[in-house]
Amino acid sequence: MRFGVIRFPGSCDETDAVQACERVPGCSATLLWHGDADLHGVEAVVVPGGFSYGDYLRVGAIARFSPVMESVIRFSREGGLVLGICNGFQVLCEAGLLPGALLPNTGLRFLCRQIDVEVVRASMPFTADCAAGERLSIPVKHTTGRFYAPPDELQSLHAHGQIVLKYAGGHNPNGSLHDIAGVRNEAGNVLGLMPHPEHAVDPLCGSADGLKIFLSMAHAHG
Protein backbone atom coordinates (compact mmCIF):
# COMPACT_ATOMS: atom_id res chain seq x y z
CA MET A 1 0.00 0.00 0.00
CA ARG A 2 1.14 3.54 -0.72
CA PHE A 3 0.59 5.94 2.18
CA GLY A 4 0.54 9.70 1.70
CA VAL A 5 1.53 11.86 4.67
CA ILE A 6 0.54 15.52 4.54
CA ARG A 7 3.03 18.26 5.34
CA PHE A 8 1.57 21.60 6.40
CA PRO A 9 3.64 24.59 7.41
CA GLY A 10 4.09 23.83 11.11
CA SER A 11 3.78 20.04 10.87
CA CYS A 12 6.45 18.30 12.93
CA ASP A 13 5.58 14.60 13.02
CA GLU A 14 5.35 13.90 9.31
CA THR A 15 8.76 12.24 8.98
CA ASP A 16 8.05 9.89 11.90
CA ALA A 17 4.71 9.07 10.25
CA VAL A 18 6.48 8.28 6.96
CA GLN A 19 8.92 6.01 8.79
CA ALA A 20 6.07 4.25 10.63
CA CYS A 21 4.26 3.58 7.33
CA GLU A 22 7.47 2.29 5.74
CA ARG A 23 7.96 -0.22 8.56
CA VAL A 24 4.87 -2.06 7.39
CA PRO A 25 5.99 -4.85 5.04
CA GLY A 26 5.10 -4.07 1.44
CA CYS A 27 4.21 -0.43 2.15
CA SER A 28 5.76 2.83 1.03
CA ALA A 29 5.04 6.42 2.00
CA THR A 30 5.34 9.76 0.35
CA LEU A 31 4.96 13.33 1.62
CA LEU A 32 2.06 15.41 0.27
CA TRP A 33 2.50 19.20 0.27
CA HIS A 34 -0.44 21.16 1.72
CA GLY A 35 -0.60 23.50 -1.26
CA ASP A 36 -0.87 20.70 -3.81
CA ALA A 37 -4.40 19.37 -4.35
CA ASP A 38 -3.03 16.27 -6.12
CA LEU A 39 -2.91 13.20 -3.84
CA HIS A 40 -0.56 11.51 -6.36
CA GLY A 41 -2.46 8.24 -6.31
CA VAL A 42 -1.82 7.32 -2.67
CA GLU A 43 -4.05 4.62 -1.20
CA ALA A 44 -4.29 5.97 2.36
CA VAL A 45 -3.73 9.41 3.87
CA VAL A 46 -2.12 10.29 7.20
CA VAL A 47 -2.74 13.79 8.58
CA PRO A 48 0.16 14.13 11.02
CA GLY A 49 0.80 15.94 14.27
CA GLY A 50 2.30 19.36 14.72
CA PHE A 51 1.09 22.93 14.71
CA SER A 52 -0.34 23.43 11.23
CA TYR A 53 -0.48 27.12 10.28
CA GLY A 54 0.81 27.92 13.77
CA ASP A 55 -2.46 26.74 15.33
CA TYR A 56 -3.66 30.30 14.68
CA LEU A 57 -7.33 31.13 15.35
CA ARG A 58 -8.13 27.57 16.57
CA VAL A 59 -6.18 24.34 16.23
CA GLY A 60 -6.77 22.90 12.76
CA ALA A 61 -9.07 25.74 11.66
CA ILE A 62 -6.93 27.14 8.84
CA ALA A 63 -5.30 23.87 7.72
CA ARG A 64 -8.76 22.52 7.07
CA PHE A 65 -9.11 24.89 4.09
CA SER A 66 -5.75 24.08 2.46
CA PRO A 67 -5.90 22.74 -1.13
CA VAL A 68 -4.77 19.26 -0.11
CA MET A 69 -7.57 18.98 2.47
CA GLU A 70 -10.25 19.59 -0.15
CA SER A 71 -8.85 16.51 -1.93
CA VAL A 72 -8.65 14.53 1.31
CA ILE A 73 -12.33 15.29 1.98
CA ARG A 74 -13.23 13.96 -1.49
CA PHE A 75 -10.93 10.95 -1.00
CA SER A 76 -12.64 10.07 2.29
CA ARG A 77 -16.11 10.40 0.77
CA GLU A 78 -15.05 7.83 -1.82
CA GLY A 79 -14.13 5.46 1.03
CA GLY A 80 -10.37 6.14 1.21
CA LEU A 81 -8.62 5.46 4.53
CA VAL A 82 -7.68 8.61 6.44
CA LEU A 83 -5.79 8.60 9.75
CA GLY A 84 -5.49 11.84 11.73
CA ILE A 85 -2.98 11.96 14.56
CA CYS A 86 -3.04 14.72 17.22
CA ASN A 87 -3.09 17.94 15.16
CA GLY A 88 -4.32 15.77 12.29
CA PHE A 89 -7.25 14.69 14.47
CA GLN A 90 -8.00 18.37 15.18
CA VAL A 91 -7.88 19.17 11.45
CA LEU A 92 -10.27 16.30 10.61
CA CYS A 93 -12.74 17.49 13.27
CA GLU A 94 -12.59 21.04 11.88
CA ALA A 95 -13.12 19.63 8.38
CA GLY A 96 -16.27 17.87 9.56
CA LEU A 97 -14.86 14.43 8.70
CA LEU A 98 -14.98 13.44 12.36
CA PRO A 99 -17.46 14.33 15.09
CA GLY A 100 -16.61 16.53 18.06
CA ALA A 101 -13.82 18.99 18.79
CA LEU A 102 -10.59 19.15 20.76
CA LEU A 103 -10.38 21.71 23.58
CA PRO A 104 -7.50 22.85 25.81
CA ASN A 105 -6.41 20.25 28.38
CA THR A 106 -8.16 20.77 31.72
CA GLY A 107 -4.73 21.35 33.30
CA LEU A 108 -3.87 23.93 30.59
CA ARG A 109 -0.38 22.46 30.34
CA PHE A 110 1.46 20.88 27.46
CA LEU A 111 1.65 17.16 28.22
CA CYS A 112 4.27 14.75 26.93
CA ARG A 113 4.14 11.27 28.41
CA GLN A 114 3.75 7.58 27.68
CA ILE A 115 0.19 6.44 28.43
CA ASP A 116 -1.97 3.36 27.98
CA VAL A 117 -4.91 3.40 25.61
CA GLU A 118 -7.47 0.62 25.46
CA VAL A 119 -8.78 -0.73 22.18
CA VAL A 120 -12.57 -0.45 22.42
CA ARG A 121 -13.19 -1.84 18.93
CA ALA A 122 -10.83 -4.31 17.32
CA SER A 123 -12.03 -4.24 13.76
CA MET A 124 -11.23 -3.18 10.22
CA PRO A 125 -9.72 -0.98 9.11
CA PHE A 126 -7.64 0.59 11.89
CA THR A 127 -7.49 -1.90 14.79
CA ALA A 128 -7.93 -5.36 13.24
CA ASP A 129 -4.40 -6.30 14.37
CA CYS A 130 -5.34 -5.61 18.01
CA ALA A 131 -7.54 -7.55 20.43
CA ALA A 132 -10.62 -5.91 21.94
CA GLY A 133 -9.64 -4.59 25.36
CA GLU A 134 -5.94 -4.73 24.50
CA ARG A 135 -3.80 -1.98 26.02
CA LEU A 136 -1.41 -0.11 23.79
CA SER A 137 1.45 1.92 25.23
CA ILE A 138 1.67 5.07 23.12
CA PRO A 139 2.89 8.60 23.92
CA VAL A 140 0.71 11.70 23.99
CA LYS A 141 2.10 15.22 23.50
CA HIS A 142 -0.38 18.05 23.23
CA THR A 143 -1.94 21.12 24.84
CA THR A 144 -5.32 20.87 23.12
CA GLY A 145 -6.44 17.28 23.40
CA ARG A 146 -9.62 17.28 25.48
CA PHE A 147 -12.19 15.52 23.34
CA TYR A 148 -15.61 17.13 23.51
CA ALA A 149 -18.91 16.39 21.82
CA PRO A 150 -22.37 17.56 22.86
CA PRO A 151 -24.41 14.99 24.86
CA ASP A 152 -26.58 13.85 21.92
CA GLU A 153 -23.53 13.37 19.71
CA LEU A 154 -21.72 11.42 22.46
CA GLN A 155 -24.69 9.12 22.70
CA SER A 156 -24.67 8.61 18.96
CA LEU A 157 -20.91 7.82 19.04
CA HIS A 158 -21.56 5.05 21.56
CA ALA A 159 -24.62 3.78 19.67
CA HIS A 160 -22.74 3.54 16.37
CA GLY A 161 -19.58 2.03 17.83
CA GLN A 162 -17.48 5.01 16.76
CA ILE A 163 -15.33 5.15 19.89
CA VAL A 164 -12.30 3.12 18.83
CA LEU A 165 -9.76 3.96 21.54
CA LYS A 166 -10.07 5.23 25.07
CA TYR A 167 -7.55 6.12 27.74
CA ALA A 168 -7.05 3.22 30.15
CA GLY A 169 -8.28 3.77 33.73
CA GLY A 170 -6.27 6.55 35.38
CA HIS A 171 -4.54 7.46 32.11
CA ASN A 172 -6.86 10.19 30.79
CA PRO A 173 -4.33 13.03 30.60
CA ASN A 174 -6.48 15.90 29.37
CA GLY A 175 -10.05 15.62 30.65
CA SER A 176 -11.50 14.06 27.50
CA LEU A 177 -15.18 13.17 27.88
CA HIS A 178 -15.76 9.45 28.50
CA ASP A 179 -11.95 8.96 28.36
CA ILE A 180 -12.17 9.11 24.55
CA ALA A 181 -8.75 8.94 22.86
CA GLY A 182 -9.80 8.07 19.30
CA VAL A 183 -13.00 8.17 17.25
CA ARG A 184 -13.96 7.14 13.75
CA ASN A 185 -16.59 8.44 11.37
CA GLU A 186 -19.84 6.58 10.88
CA ALA A 187 -18.66 4.93 7.65
CA GLY A 188 -15.57 3.70 9.52
CA ASN A 189 -12.88 4.81 7.03
CA VAL A 190 -11.65 7.88 8.95
CA LEU A 191 -9.97 7.64 12.38
CA GLY A 192 -8.64 10.44 14.57
CA LEU A 193 -6.66 9.95 17.77
CA MET A 194 -4.66 12.19 20.10
CA PRO A 195 -1.94 9.64 21.06
CA HIS A 196 0.95 9.23 18.60
CA PRO A 197 1.20 5.68 17.23
CA GLU A 198 3.96 6.83 14.82
CA HIS A 199 6.22 7.51 17.84
CA ALA A 200 5.74 3.96 19.13
CA VAL A 201 6.95 1.73 16.31
CA ASP A 202 10.26 0.47 17.73
CA PRO A 203 11.00 -1.24 21.08
CA LEU A 204 14.08 1.00 21.30
CA CYS A 205 11.70 3.94 21.87
CA GLY A 206 9.85 2.13 24.66
CA SER A 207 7.04 0.53 22.68
CA ALA A 208 6.18 -0.77 19.24
CA ASP A 209 2.44 -0.95 19.95
CA GLY A 210 1.64 1.96 17.63
CA LEU A 211 2.74 -0.04 14.61
CA LYS A 212 -0.44 -2.13 14.95
CA ILE A 213 -2.53 0.79 13.68
CA PHE A 214 -0.46 1.04 10.48
CA LEU A 215 -0.36 -2.77 10.06
CA SER A 216 -4.16 -2.88 10.42
CA MET A 217 -4.58 -0.25 7.71
CA ALA A 218 -2.35 -2.20 5.33
CA HIS A 219 -4.23 -5.44 6.04
CA ALA A 220 -7.57 -3.72 5.51
CA HIS A 221 -6.33 -2.54 2.14
CA GLY A 222 -5.37 -6.13 1.28
Add this chain to the structure above:
Amino acid sequence: MRARVLVRPKAGILDPQGVAVERALPALGFEGVANVHVGRLIELDVEDPSQLREMCEKLLVNPLIEDYEILEDASA
Protein backbone atom coordinates in the same frame (compact mmCIF):
# COMPACT_ATOMS: atom_id res chain seq x y z
CA MET B 1 -16.88 49.16 8.00
CA ARG B 2 -15.06 48.24 11.17
CA ALA B 3 -16.50 45.17 12.83
CA ARG B 4 -15.73 43.16 15.92
CA VAL B 5 -16.49 39.53 16.52
CA LEU B 6 -16.61 38.40 20.14
CA VAL B 7 -16.06 34.68 20.54
CA ARG B 8 -16.86 32.92 23.81
CA PRO B 9 -16.64 29.34 25.00
CA LYS B 10 -20.15 27.88 24.85
CA ALA B 11 -21.98 27.89 28.17
CA GLY B 12 -21.73 24.58 29.97
CA ILE B 13 -18.40 23.56 28.45
CA LEU B 14 -15.54 23.55 30.94
CA ASP B 15 -13.39 26.64 30.38
CA PRO B 16 -10.11 25.98 32.20
CA GLN B 17 -8.69 29.41 31.26
CA GLY B 18 -11.66 31.11 32.92
CA VAL B 19 -11.24 28.92 35.99
CA ALA B 20 -7.52 29.76 36.21
CA VAL B 21 -8.19 33.51 35.99
CA GLU B 22 -11.03 33.26 38.51
CA ARG B 23 -8.66 31.61 40.97
CA ALA B 24 -5.84 34.07 40.32
CA LEU B 25 -7.82 37.26 41.02
CA PRO B 26 -8.61 36.59 44.72
CA ALA B 27 -4.94 35.70 45.19
CA LEU B 28 -4.21 39.35 44.22
CA GLY B 29 -6.77 40.67 46.68
CA PHE B 30 -9.71 41.09 44.25
CA GLU B 31 -12.71 39.57 45.98
CA GLY B 32 -16.22 38.97 44.70
CA VAL B 33 -15.28 37.73 41.23
CA ALA B 34 -17.31 34.92 39.65
CA ASN B 35 -18.19 33.38 36.27
CA VAL B 36 -14.96 34.34 34.51
CA HIS B 37 -14.68 33.18 30.91
CA VAL B 38 -11.86 33.84 28.47
CA GLY B 39 -12.73 34.24 24.79
CA ARG B 40 -11.34 35.91 21.71
CA LEU B 41 -11.81 39.28 20.03
CA ILE B 42 -11.46 39.50 16.24
CA GLU B 43 -11.41 43.00 14.71
CA LEU B 44 -11.72 43.47 10.98
CA ASP B 45 -12.56 46.01 8.27
CA VAL B 46 -15.18 44.63 5.91
CA GLU B 47 -16.69 46.08 2.75
CA ASP B 48 -19.81 43.93 3.01
CA PRO B 49 -20.92 43.41 6.62
CA SER B 50 -23.69 41.08 5.48
CA GLN B 51 -20.97 38.46 4.95
CA LEU B 52 -19.85 38.54 8.58
CA ARG B 53 -22.20 35.81 9.75
CA GLU B 54 -21.01 33.40 7.06
CA MET B 55 -17.38 34.26 7.88
CA CYS B 56 -18.08 33.33 11.49
CA GLU B 57 -19.84 30.08 10.68
CA LYS B 58 -17.19 28.98 8.17
CA LEU B 59 -13.92 30.02 9.74
CA LEU B 60 -13.86 32.46 12.63
CA VAL B 61 -15.91 30.34 15.05
CA ASN B 62 -16.45 26.66 15.71
CA PRO B 63 -20.18 26.67 16.53
CA LEU B 64 -19.89 23.29 18.26
CA ILE B 65 -17.81 24.75 21.08
CA GLU B 66 -18.12 28.53 20.76
CA ASP B 67 -20.78 31.26 20.72
CA TYR B 68 -20.21 34.56 18.96
CA GLU B 69 -21.54 38.06 18.73
CA ILE B 70 -20.99 40.50 15.86
CA LEU B 71 -20.60 44.19 16.74
CA GLU B 72 -20.64 46.61 13.81
CA ASP B 73 -19.23 50.09 14.28
CA ALA B 74 -20.88 52.34 11.67
CA SER B 75 -18.89 55.40 12.76
CA ALA B 76 -15.51 53.83 12.02
